[in-house]
Structure formats: C-alpha cells, structure tokens
Amino acid sequence: MSSRILRAALCGLATGLISFGHVRAHEIVGSRFFPATLAIDDPGVNDELAFPTISTFKTGDDPSAKQTDISAEFSKRITEDFAVSFAPTWSHISQPGVNGASGFQNIETSAKYRIFKNPEHEFVASFGLNVEWGGSGAQDIGAERATAYTPTFYFGKGFGDLPDSMALVRPFAITGQIGYAFPSSRSAATINPDDGSTDIDVNPDVLVWGGSLQYSMPYLNSSVKDYDFPDFINHLIPIVEASLQTPVAHTIGSGTVTTGTINPGIIWIGNYYQVGVEAVIPINRQSGTGVGVIGQLHLFLDDIFPNSIGRPLLANSTVQGRPMFGK
C-alpha cells in the first residue's frame, strides 16, 4: 500500500469532513428542550462545552481507512441571541499495511444568531457562518489548505402544539440544517511523495444538510402524561440524525454523489449536562463501510455557572432554563 493511496484517501476524506461541523448547541423554546445533537448542528444558541466527543468509523475510501476523532467545542454567548464558538478535533487515521497518521484537523469556528423564536409553537430558527480555517490542521491527516466557509440555516420545531387527541405525538420534534460550503481557493497543487508528480485537487462547493427526529421522554412526563416511569427513563431522548453532503458545483474531482450517515441513538438529559451515543451508519459505499459509533459528554455552562461564564457577556438578569426534567 503506497502513501499515495493513503494521501488520496485523506483528500477525499477531507471533502467529506466539511459536513462534520462541531458547533452544537442545546435550545429551549417554551416547554420544549432541544438537546445538543451529535452529528449535525441544531438551532441552539447557548453557553456550553462539548467535551469529549469521540467517534470512530471506517471511511468511504477503497480500501477503507479507520478514523478515530476526539473533539471539543466551546460556545460562548455574546448576547442572548448571538454566540461564537471554537472547535478543535484530533484525528487518527489508519489503513491496513500503512503507518497511521495523527494530528489536528483544521480549526473550526462559528458565529450563530437566533433570528426567530416562537414558544407557543415550539419553533426556532437561526443563521450561522461556520469557518474551517485552511492550513491550521495537520497535512498528515489531510487537513485542507483552503479555508471553507459555510453559511447555514437552522431550524427546530416541536410538535407540542398538536391537539390533545394526538397527545402521544406531541413529544416528537424535528431539527434541520442546510448550508452551502465553498472554499477560499478553488484548487490546490500537491506534490506526490512517491514519484514527485504534481496533483491538482479541485475543491467543490458542497451542500451540507441534515436533520434529526427526536422523541422527548421529559416532555412526555411533564407536559403530556406522567406514566410513573423510572426516573432514568424520564431523562431520555431517543433520536435519529441524518448528516449529509452533496457536491453541487466545481465537482470535477469530487463527483456529485451524496454522502453521509444516518445516526440512530439516545441522549440522556440532566440538569447540568447530557450524555449521548449514536451508531454511525453510512448511507452508501462512498460514505463508509460498517457501522461506527459516536459518543459525547455535553456540559450546559449556562446552568453550571449561571452567574459567571454561563451567561451572555451582554446579559439580562433572568435567563431561561430547562423546563421539564421532573421525576
């Protein structure tokens, strides 16, 4: 196995990684708590620390490379509706017969603004700009030299406004995101270490999209019907996420096949933190092989430190908290 194959795999992987933004937040809208999702971002704007997020999966290269990521994300509100975040990721990538490569991915930052919030209908929408800073990561693991900008729209909708005749559907909620990733540089030349030739990689524009379907047991217990379940059950949110990306322009090197994963899993919600774990199922061969896994510990800094680092820099005196974690 030559280093060229691994390098080619890493370049392809880097394109796929555009969708794995690390800016994830939780959100409260009326009686609805939207948890921080693991694979995609959600509409939340909050003070929080996601660490660690650990994932392992096999990439869509041929042969597949095994990748393990350990990442963190710190998000800080400037105002009640505006937050910035910072997210480093360390990766280890290996293929059979090839020495593994390790290092940091490009640093990701984000600015997000909550543009609409309707508690009565449990609806929220946000707009953000995610930036993956080209050249800030390790070349050994295929970190792109071009900076990628991804303006993204986010939304969340709870079904709590359904009539009582559909009471058991009311704990459902959906979230979604759609973004357009484009690079600062359309192409990059790299020297092949095997034969000294020059390769030209064309960076495509990529539609980054996805969503989640979730069922909130806390919502069921506190707003629909108290079934006297064990306390542990009343803190769970079963969830399915879809994280997808479709090259849509300048696709000469990437093709136009949609890649991504479907992630079924479960999130346990506490007063101060949440813990989530999901399976990572590739949607096609180009997206990976086998089933991976992702897990995350997510701290709600707004609840842990409500009077210091957990409040917006420009803050009101009263902040909204989680409404429904009873029993």
Add this chain to the structure above:
Amino acid sequence: MTMHRLTIFLAALASLLLATTLAEAHAHLDHASPRVGSTVKAAPREVTLTFTQKLEPAFSRIEVRDASGARVDTGKATFSKTNPVEMQIAVKPLKAGTYRVFWHALSVDTHMTEGNFSFRVGDETAQ
C-alpha cells in the same frame, strides 16, 4: 497529549462534574397533583406542583384554565415555608371536563422555566 497531561485534564473534568452536583439548579417540574395527563374522579380543591429546586415566590405562578380558556383558579399561588420546592393554587369547584395548568417558575439562580399540562375530572371511561 501525554499520559500526565491527560490525567490532569480528566481530573479537572471530574472536578467540574462534581461541581455541577453542588451548584444551584433551576426549577424543573418534578411531579404534580393531579398528575400530568391524569383523570381523577373527584374534583381536586387545589393543584400542587413540586419542582426540583427552590422557587422565588415573587416570580413564580400557576394558572388553571378550563376547556374554554376561563380561569378556574383563585388567582394567587401559595408557597410552602417548610417545602420551598412546592407551589400550589386553590381552584373553584370543578365540573367534569378537561383542565390545563400553566406554570412559570423562577429558581433561586434566576433561571426561568415554564410549562403546561392537562388533567381531566370525571370518569376515565367517559373520555
């Protein structure tokens, strides 16, 4: 990251998690009487909500409304001095029907929470 640095980091993270168990939390609805979504044969004379944390009485309230939206509570919540996580409100004599409870709570750490749920008065088989 060396093992030494990793150990220090994990110790710091454990300390942070420990701190979360010691900090003041905001108030979540723990349970209610009548229970959330329940049907009771006998009309309750009051609605009692129990939260996970102490409440700020001046900024916490309950409303109980019937199916038409008319208030059926007596207008002002009361707070237990011996059990500061509890607030209750008396209600007028309730006929058979569905009632919705709206609550707003401010915990001692200034987090505001809100929610609502319904309960029914009458024969459960009559739903």
